[in-house]
Amino acid sequence: MQRYSALLLDHFAHPRNAGALPNATGTGIARYPTCGDVTCIFVRIEDGVVADASFQASGCGPVIACGSVLTEMVTGRSVSEAAAMTAQAVASAIELPEPKMHCADLAVSALRAAIEKDRVRRSEG
Numbered sequence: 001m002q003r004y005s006a007l008l009l010d011h012f013a014h015p016r017n018a019g020a021l022p023n024a025t026g027t028g029i030a031r032y033p034t035c036g037d038v039t040c041i042f043v044r045i046e047d048g049v050v051a052d053a054s055f056q057a058s059g060c061g062p063v064i065a066c067g068s069v070l071t072e073m074v075t076g077r078s079v080s081e082a083a084a085m086t087a088q089a090v091a092s093a094i095e096l097p098e099p100k101m102h103c104a105d106l107a108v109s110a111l112r113a114a115i116e117k118d119r120v121r122r123s124e125g
Contacts, residue, residue, distance in 0.1 A: 004062070005095035011065035016072055018064075021054040025121060028113025030106040037063045037103065041070070041110040043082075045118045050074045050082045055107070062100040066107040069093050074111065083115050 004012075021042035029040045037059030044052040053075050055067035070090050074082040087104035090096070096104055 004097070007069075008062060008065045008094040008096065011068040011094060012061035015055075015064055015068040017054040017068065017075075018056070019054055020056060021052060023052075024054075024114075026114040026116070026118030028110040028115070028117060030109035030113065032059075032102050032106055034102075035059065037106055039063060039067050039103075039106040039110045041067065041107065041114045043074075043111070043114045043118060045079055045115070048079050050077055050079065053111075055110075057106075060100070060103070062094075062096060062103040063106060065094050066090050066096065066103040067110075070104075070107040070111060079115060079118075083112060085111060 023044055024042035025045050026043045031038045040056045042054045043050050053071040055071050057064045057067040085108055087108045090104040090107055
């Protein structure tokens with residue numbers, strides 16, 4: 001039986017920043033085909049800073065917890081800091097067990113896709 005940290009369980013039971021972000025400037029989706037987990041990250045970027053972030057996720061408890069903690073970790077950071085976020089940093093923040101590492105990978109992949117969508121939108125001006 002897999003045991004999860006109290007913080008991971010708290011983020012699962014009481015996810016922060018859950019739901020679509022109505023004024024998002026970038027949205028990214030990542031899927032894990034093996035188990036069907038999906039994470040969508042929404043960001044609102046202003047003046048080179050992630051002013052707000054939210055997520056939607058479908059899957060196991062850890063995938064929800066990773067989306068939740070990631071949004072807390074990147075809000076208020078520069079775009080370059082957010083883009084440099086690693087799955088290991090997300091996993092460490094909630095003591096994610098190694099067999100569930102794909103959950104952190106999904107959150108970070110979706111974040112990077114959202115940042116890229118914002119960048120493309122801005123360049124098309």
